[in-house]
Amino acid sequence: MEKIINLTLKVWRQNGSKAKGRFETYKVNNVSTDSSFLEMMDMLNEQLVSEDKVPVAFDHDCREGICGTCSLYINGRPHGPDDDVTTCQLHMRKFTDGQTITIEPWRSTAFPVIYDLMVDRRAFDKIISAGGYVSVNTGGVPDANAIPIAKADADESMDSASCIGCGACVAACKNGSAMLFVSAKVSQLAMLPQGRIEASRRAKAMVAKMDELGFGNCTNTGACEVECPKNISLSNIARLNREFLYAKFQD
Amino acid sequence: MSKINARTPEGPLAQKWTNYKDHQKLVNPSNKRKLDVIIIGTGLAGASAAASLGEMGFNVKNFCIQDSPRRAHSIAAQGGINAAKNYPNDGDSVFRLFYDTIKGGDYRSREANVHRLAEVSNSIIDQCVAQGVPFAREYGGLLDNRSFGGAQVSRTFYAKGQTGQQLLLGAYQALMRQVNLGTVTMYTRTELVEIVLVDGKARGIISRDLVTGELQRHFGHAVVLATGGYGNTFFLSTNAMGSNGSALIKAYQKGAMFANPCMAQIHPTCIPVHGESQSKLTLMSESLRNDGRIWVPKKKEDAEAIRSGKLKATQIAEENRDYYLERRYPAFGNLVPRDVASRAAKERCDAGFGVGATGLAVYLDFKSSIDRLGQKTIEDRYGNLFQMYEKIVDENPYETPMMIYPAMHYTMGGIWVDYELQTTIPGLFAAGEANFSDHGANRLGASALMQGLADGYFVLPYTLQNYLADEIHTKRMTTNEPEFVDAEKAVKERFAQLMGIKGKRSVDSLHKELGLVMWDFVGMGRNKKGLEDAIKKIAAIKKEFWTNVRIPGDQSGMNVELEKASRLADFIEIGDLMARDALNREESCGGHFREEYQTPEGEALRQDDKFAYVSCWEYKGEQQEPELHKEELIYETVKMVQRNYK
Numbered sequence: 079m080e081k082i083i084n085l086t087l088k089v090w091r092q093n094g095s096k097a098k099g100r101f102e103t104y105k106v107n108n109v110s111t112d113s114s115f116l117e118m119m120d121m122l123n124e125q126l127v128s129e130d131k132v133p134v135a136f137d138h139d140c141r142e143g144i145c146g147t148c149s150l151y152i153n154g155r156p157h158g159p160d161d162d163v164t165t166c167q168l169h170m171r172k173f174t175d176g177q178t179i180t181i182e183p184w185r186s187t188a189f190p191v192i193y194d195l196m197v198d199r200r201a202f203d204k205i206i207s208a209g210g211y212v213s214v215n216t217g218g219v220p221d222a223n224a225i226p227i228a229k230a231d232a233d234e235s236m237d238s239a240s241c242i243g244c245g246a247c248v249a250a251c252k253n254g255s256a257m258l259f260v261s262a263k264v265s266q267l268a269m270l271p272q273g274r275i276e277a278s279r280r281a282k283a284m285v286a287k288m289d290e291l292g293f294g295n296c297t298n299t300g301a302c303e304v305e306c307p308k309n310i311s312l313s314n315i316a317r318l319n320r321e322f323l324y325a326k327f328q329d
Numbered sequence: 330m331s332k333i334n335a336r337t338p339e340g341p342l343a344q345k346w347t348n349y350k351d352h353q354k355l356v357n358p359s360n361k362r363k364l365d366v367i368i369i370g371t372g373l374a375g376a377s378a379a380a381s382l383g384e385m386g387f388n389v390k391n392f393c394i395q396d397s398p399r400r401a402h403s404i405a406a407q408g409g410i411n412a413a414k415n416y417p418n419d420g421d422s423v424f425r426l427f428y429d430t431i432k433g434g435d436y437r438s439r440e441a442n443v444h445r446l447a448e449v450s451n452s453i454i455d456q457c458v459a460q461g462v463p464f465a466r467e468y469g470g471l472l473d474n475r476s477f478g479g480a481q482v483s484r485t486f487y488a489k490g491q492t493g494q495q496l497l498l499g500a501y502q503a504l505m506r507q508v509n510l511g512t513v514t515m516y517t518r519t520e521l522v523e524i525v526l527v528d529g530k531a532r533g534i535i536s537r538d539l540v541t542g543e544l545q546r547h548f549g550h551a552v553v554l555a556t557g558g559y560g561n562t563f564f565l566s567t568n569a570m571g572s573n574g575s576a577l578i579k580a581y582q583k584g585a586m587f588a589n590p591c592m593a594q595i596h597p598t599c600i601p602v603h604g605e606s607q608s609k610l611t612l613m614s615e616s617l618r619n620d621g622r623i624w625v626p627k628k629k630e631d632a633e634a635i636r637s638g639k640l641k642a643t644q645i646a647e648e649n650r651d652y653y654l655e656r657r658y659p660a661f662g663n664l665v666p667r668d669v670a671s672r673a674a675k676e677r678c679d680a681g682f683g684v685g686a687t688g689l690a691v692y693l694d695f696k697s698s699i700d701r702l703g704q705k706t707i708e709d710r711y712g713n714l715f716q717m718y719e720k721i722v723d724e725n726p727y728e729t730p731m732m733i734y735p736a737m738h739y740t741m742g743g744i745w746v747d748y749e750l751q752t753t754i755p756g757l758f759a760a761g762e763a764n765f766s767d768h769g770a771n772r773l774g775a776s777a778l779m780q781g782l783a784d785g786y787f788v789l790p791y792t793l794q795n796y797l798a799d800e801i802h803t804k805r806m807t808t809n810e811p812e813f814v815d816a817e818k819a820v821k822e823r824f825a826q827l828m829g830i831k832g833k834r835s836v837d838s839l840h841k842e843l844g845l846v847m848w849d850f851v852g853m854g855r856n857k858k859g860l861e862d863a864i865k866k867i868a869a870i871k872k873e874f875w876t877n878v879r880i881p882g883d884q885s886g887m888n889v890e891l892e893k894a895s896r897l898a899d900f901i902e903i904g905d906l907m908a909r910d911a912l913n914r915e916e917s918c919g920g921h922f923r924e925e926y927q928t929p930e931g932e933a934l935r936q937d938d939k940f941a942y943v944s945c946w947e948y949k950g951e952q953q954e955p956e957l958h959k960e961e962l963i964y965e966t967v968k969m970v971q972r973n974y975k
Binding site for chain 1: 377380381384395396397398399400402404405414416452454455456457458459460461463464465466467468469470471472488489491494495498501502503505506508509515517540569570571603604606607608609611612716717720721723786787790835836837838879881882886887889890
C-alpha cells in the first residue's frame with residue numbers, strides 16, 4: 079500500500095570535474111512510496127529550483143532500466159538497496175519514513191566525475207571500439223537462417239548480451255575492474271559462430287584497451303555479479319580468461 | 330511548381346526501388362573521403378547510417394546528447410522487428426507486409442516508401458544476424474517468430490523482450506568499429522542547437538557541448554536528422570526523459586516542412602499513472618497481447634468495488650468479465666492494432682468500467698495462457714517484462730492480472746521527406762521516427778525498428794550518395810563563413826534570452842501543464858471545440874514560459890535546466906502544430922480520432938475524398954500562422970477501404 083514518507087538526503091555536489099566536491103544535506107517531504115527513486119530526486123530538484131538554487135545533476139534517460147544511463151551509489155550500493163534493478167527502477171517503498179539516504183556518484187579512476195553525480199563512462203565505448211563487434215560491413219551477408227545456432231547457445235549468448243553498460247560492476251569492484259563488462263561482450267560473441275572467427279583477436283584487443291584505460295585487475299571477489307542489475311554471471315569472466323589464455327598461447 | 334514533390338521513381342511499384350538503385354549516381358572511393366556527412370542521433374537510424382556511410386568511406390561526424398551512443402532510446406524497444414521472410418510458411422510475403430503496413434497506417438502513407446521498406450526488411454534480419462544479434466531460436470537452430478498486432482502471420486523476430494536493445498547494440502558496435510577505423514568521429518553529450526544553411530543548402534550545424542556549455546560549429550556536405558520523435562510534448566510518455574523534438578523544430582524553422590504533426594500513437598499497454606510526481610510511463614510490450622487477454626468487469630458495481638479496494642481481480646468470476654477486444658473484434662481479438670486497442674480501453678474506462686484506484690486501467694490477464702502453457706513458458710517469453718512490472722507496481726503478474734492503460738508512445742508525423750528521405754531543404758535528410766514517411770496514421774507493432782534500420786542500413790547509403798555525387802566539387806568550408814557566425818550568434822542570443830527571463834515557474838511545471846492540455850484535447854479523442862481551446866491554452870503556456878520560466882545557474886558550463894527549457898520552448902511549438910493539424914484534419918484515421926467522424930460502432934471514419942493527403946506545414950515566421958501544403962496520396966496498387974479487424 080502507498081505510504082507518504084519524509085527523508086533526509088546527503089547528496090554529493092561537485093561543480094565540475096576540477097572542482098572539489100562536498101556533501102550537501104537536504105530534506106524532502108511527502109514522498110509517495112509508489113514513486114521511483116528518480117522521481118524523488120525530481121522532487122528535490124523542483125524544490126531547489128523554487129529556492130532559486132542549482133538543481134542536482136544526475137544521469138538518467140529511459141527510466142525503465144534498459145538504457146544504462148542512470149548510476150548513483152545509494153547508501154553504499156550501486157543502484158541502491160533493491161536487487162536486480164537499476165536506480166531508475168528502484169522505488170521508494172524500499173525506504174522508511176525519517177531515513178537518511180546518502181547519494182554519491184560512481185567512484186572509480188576510469189570514470190571521473192563530470193558534475194555532481196554524473197561520471198564520464200566513455201572508457202566503455204573505447205573498449206567496445208577496440209574490438210567488441212563482429213567485423214562485417216552492411217550488405218553482402220548470408221541469409222539469416224543459413225547459420226543455424228543451437229537454442230541453448232543463442233539463449234546463453236543473449237544472457238551475456240543483456241549487459242546495459244551502466245558501470246555498476248566497476249563501481250562495486252574494490253579494484254575498479256571492468257572484467258564483467260568486457261567478458262559479457264567477449265562471451266556473447268564467442269558463443270556464436272559469427273563471432274567465433276575473431277574471438278581470440280577480440281579478447282586480446284579488448285583486454286589490452288581495458289588495461290590501458292586505468293581499470294583495475296580482477297581478483298574474483300564477485301562484487302560485480304552481486305550488484306549487476308542485469309544478473310550478468312561471473313562465468314563470463316571465466317570464459318574471457320579461457321579466450322585470453324588461448325589467444326596468448328597461440329602468440 | 331508545388332513545393333511538395335515526392336520524387337517517386339517511375340515504374341511499377343515492385344520495381345521502383347530496383348530502378349532507383351540501377352540509375353542513381355555514385356561517388357568514387359577517392360571522392361568519398363572528401364565528403365563530410367553530419368548525422369544527428371545514434372539510435373537505430375542514426376547509428377546504422379553512420380556505420381554504413383563510414384564503411385563506404387565517407388567522412389562522418391555523429392552526434393548524440395547521451396553520454397554514449399549506445400543509450401539512444403531505440404534501446405528500450407521491447408517486442409520485435411518485422412520482416413517478410415516467411416520462415417514459418419504461414420503465407421507472408423513482401424507484398425503482404427507492404428499491404429499490412431499501408432492498411433495498419435489507415436491509408437495515409439506513401440505506397441512507394443512503404444513497399445521499399447517491406448523489400449529491404451529481409452536484409453535487415455540477415456545483417457543483424459551477421460553482426461551477432463542473439464535472436465530467439467527454435468530447437469532446430471533456426472530463427473523463431475512471434476505475432477504482433479495488425480497481422481495474421483508471424484513475422485516478428487525478437488530477442489527476449491529486449492529486441493531494440495540487441496539491434497541497437499549491433500548498430501552501435503558497427504558504429505564503434507568505424508570510430509576505431511577513423512571514418513566516424515563521435516560527439517557525445519553534444520546537442521544540435523541550429524542548422525546552418527549556405528545558399529539554401531544544409532551545410533552544417535551549431536552544437537552545444539552539454540558539459541562545458543560551449544557552442545561549436547561543424548561543416549558537412551549533408552546533414553541527416555535521426556533524432557527520433559516528439560512524443561514528450563505530452564510530458565508523460567513512454568519516451569526517454571531526454572527524447573525531444575528540437576532538431577525537428579530547428580529544421581522546420583529553417584524551411585523544412587513538418588508533415589502530419591497530429592499523427593501520434595497512443596500505446597494501449599502501459600503501466601498506469603500512479604500520481605502527481607510521475608515522471609514517465611513504462612511500456613509493457615505489445616507482444617504480451619499474444620498470451621494476455623484484456624478485460625474489465627462486466628458489471629459496473631464490480632468495477633466500483635475494485636476501485637475502492639473491496640474486491641480483487643481474481644475474485645471476479647469468468648462470466649462476469651468482459652473481454653471487450655475479443656467481443657468487438659473476433660477476427661483479430663487481442664491483437665488488433667494499437668490505435669483500436671487504445672480507444673477501446675478509453676471507451677470502457679469512460680463508460681465507468683475501469684479498474685485500479687483511479688479507474689483509468691484495464692486488466693491484461695495471463696491466467697489462461699499459464700494454465701495452457703505452464704508458467705515456465707510464459708517466463709521464458711516475457712520474464713523480464715514481468716519482473717519490470719513487479720518492480721514498479723509491487724504486484725506479481727503471474728498471480729494477479731497486470732493493470733494497463735494507454736500512453737503516448739510514438740509519433741508517425743515528423744519532418745516531411747521525399748522518396749530519397751530528403752527534406753524540402755536540399756542536403757538535409759531525415760531518417761527513422763524523425764521523418765513522417767512510412768507509418769501513415771498508425772504504426773504497426775515491430776515496424777519502428779524495421780524502419781529505423783531500413784533507413785540507416787539500406788536507404789540512406791544509396792540516396793545520400795545520389796545527392797553527394799553532385800557535391801564532389803564543393804570544397805570543405807571553414808566554419809568562419811558568415812552563415813556559421815550568424816547562426817552561432819542567434820543561438821547565443823536565444824540562450825541569453827532564456828536565462829534573462831528569471832521568472833518563478835520551473836521548466837517541469839510548465840511542461841506538465843502543456844502535457845495535460847495535449848492529453849486532454851489532442852490525445853485519444855479530439856474534437857473541433859477542444860482543439861480550438863487547446864490552441865489558445867498552448868499560446869497562453871507559451872506566453873507564460875517566455876515571461877515566467879526560471880532557470881537557475883548560468884549559460885556557461887553544465888546547466889540541465891537550460892537544456893530542458895530550450896527543449897520545452899520547442900515542444901510548445903510542436904504542441905501548437907499538432908493541435909492545428911488535428912483541427913484541420915476533419916476525419917478520423919488511425920491514431921487521429923476526431924469524435925465528429927466515427928461509424929455507428931465507434932470506429933474511425935476516414936474522409937478519403939477530402940483528406941487523402943499528407944499535411945505539410947511550412948513555417949512563416951514567429952508571429953505568422955504556418956501555411957498548409959498538401960501531398961496528395963495516390964494509391965495505384967492498394968484500394969482504400971474501411972479498415973476492418975472484425
